[in-house]
Amino acid sequence: MDALRRLFPYLRPYRAYALLSLATLTALVFLDLAIPRLIQRIIDDGIRPGNQDVVLSTAALMLLISLLSAGVAIGNNLFSVRTGEGVARDLRADLFDRIQGFSFGNLDRQRTGLLMVRLTSDVNALKHLTQISLRIGTRAPMMMVGSLLLMIQTSPPLALTLLPLLTVTSLLIGIFIFRMEPLFRVVQQKLDRLNTVLQENIAGARLARGFSRADFEIGKFDAANRDFANHSIRVMRFMSTMQPLLALCVNAGMVVVIWAGGLQAIEGTLSLGQVVAFGNYLLTMMTPLIMMTMLSNTWAAGLASARRVGEVFADPPEVQDLPGARALPEDLSPTLEMNNVRFAYASAGGDDVLHDIALAATPGQTLAILGATGAGKTSLINLIPRFYDTRAGTVRVGGEDIRTVTQRSLRKRIAIVPQEALLFSGTIRENIAYGKPDASLAEIEAAARAAQAHDFISALPEGYDSHVEARGANFSGGQKQRLSIARALLPHPDILILDDSTSAVDVETETRIQDAMALSAASRLTVVVAQRISTVLKADQIIVLEHGQIAARGSHRELLASSPIYREIYDSQLGGGLPGVRA
Ligand code: TTP
Ligand code: MG
DSSP: OHHHHTTGGGGGGGHHHHHHHHHHHHHHHHHHHHHHHHHHHIIIIIITTTOHHHHHHHHHHHHHHHHHHHHHHHHHHHHHHHHHHHHHHHHHHHHHHHHHTOOHHHHHHSOHHHHHHIIIIIHHHHHHHHHHHHTHHHHHHHHHHHHHHHHHHHOHHHHHHHHHHHHHHHHHHHHHHHHHHHHHHHHHHHHHHHHHHHHHHHHTHHHHHHTTOHHHHHHHHHHHHHHHHHHHHHHHHHHHHHHHHHHHHHHHHHHHHHHHHHHHHHHTSSOHHHHHHHHHHHHHHHHHHHHHHHTHHHHHHHHHHHHHHHHHHTSOOSSOOOTTOBOOOTTSOOOEEEEEEEEEOGGGTTOEEEEEEEEEEOTTOEEEEEEOTTSSHHHHHTTTTTSSOOSEEEEEETTEEGGGBOHHHHHHTEEEEOSSOOOOSEEHHHHHGGGOTTOOHHHHHHHHHHTTOHHHHHHSTTGGGOEEOGGGTTSOHHHHHHHHHHHHHTTOOSEEEEESTTTTSOHHHHHHHHHHHHHTOTTOEEEEEESSGGGTTTOSEEEEEETTEEEEEEOHHHHHHHOHHHHHHHIIIIITOOTTOOO
8 A cells, every 4th residue: 555655646637527527426336326217206296006107207317317327428438538647657667767866776786677567567567556446446435335235225124134244245355356466466476587588598598599498498487387377276266256246245235125125015015126125225235346356367467566666766776966966077188087986786685796996097098908708897897887875995987986076067078888789770870970969961970880890881771871680680790899988989979988898809800990090089087998909909907807806916017027827818818829819
């Protein structure tokens, strides 16, 4: 329930629709409750005394009420749909914003597949909950109270006779809803599991083919699928015993009405019309109740979804601007400095992956970070745009502690070529201009030329307007890397970070990219991450990272002379002339 309360504000913009919906619903209840009274009148004042006028006029009135009722019901549907859709749209938009505002740390925690479920099925479940609440969810209790009152008004003794049965029915329905909610909750969890498996499965379909693990994947899916089905069956089994029981209650009630009411009618203490009206009120009371039990599914699903959507909102962005954070001054020379930096991933058990990092670089320089896989290179460079906060120590850009400036102003100065080149679906032009959407074609071409991408782009039939599929699936690894280098070069960043961004291009092309970039690098600070020593040869400063620690630093020449580790890397990659590796 608490989870639902968080979502009430989403109703506010649509309160007019919600109120209209409730108003039409109330009208509907009144109209529905009028019908048994009219039937009573037809019987008592029309049929029995043989008064045709009353029969005709009452029948006409019933027809009118039925038409009115249909119209009002349509209105109620439309208003509740409007409310539900509006709430769902706003909720999706806010969730999306929230996820856009997530830091890397949040994204490590929240699984992509489940976030997608939050935005789609969960929001849908809440939409249904809203709509159902504005329809049957409010109508049922109103009908119940109204019918009960009218039953008492029709014949208090008969109502009293029915009391034990009504109590039993209410208890049954109470038990039903009480037992149903947890059952449905488990079904929801199983469905979640099924979704996760499915998402991983489809994302990894190619890999599964490559390793002939399709059988294994099918098995994994089967297990989740069966688990979900088994729990659904358990719920349905419960429902299928409960529903006939409830129907039995209704029928038993009818028997009581006809038997006790019939006797009273014979005695003359109750008219035939009253008996029939009473029976009808019993039906108008029970039917919505039984419908409500069928809605416990929607309730359970809605509650579970509200809880999970609430979790996304309750996960604050790990990296946040300090209150009153200033923008990084535009004219500040973009130096880079790290002092005593320690860092750990919250998700990985909290052990430090970077220890005591200290480094400094100035504009115009190239700082290279060399290290084996897992050494912590990516972790280190992710601290520069403040994708993560350090555990200890400071990172300074232009002399400013980056925690004291706004993320936006900091990131505007930095461009990063991530280790895994990621492209969006769209055109090549759009992808390169991602960081500067208003760039001219000339600028885009210049960036592509520097990244050695212009030639292969021009060779495509549609050149810069060629289509890029989701994740850049229609380009090779090296092509994707060059496109993502062009994307980073385009806005002329003050600090350019390349995370092993030329690992998939040949050494010759890499050299050409480096030469082209050097032409525009006079005022830029470049940070190059590499496993391959050929990438870092020309850097002003090379930092050798080992197990998250700086093992050596200096220029290529200095390191070659002074650092055994560097020497070893050099010999293994270039010096020894291993087959397939050329200097
Ligand atoms: P990285 O910083 O990713 O190591 P790397 O970039 O030097 O390696 P590679 O050349 O293969 O790209 O990882 C350092 C450690 O941090 C490693 O033990 C894995 C861990 N780690 C996490 O726990 N979570 C993460 O998101 C990342 C990126 C790394
Ligand atoms: Mg890495």
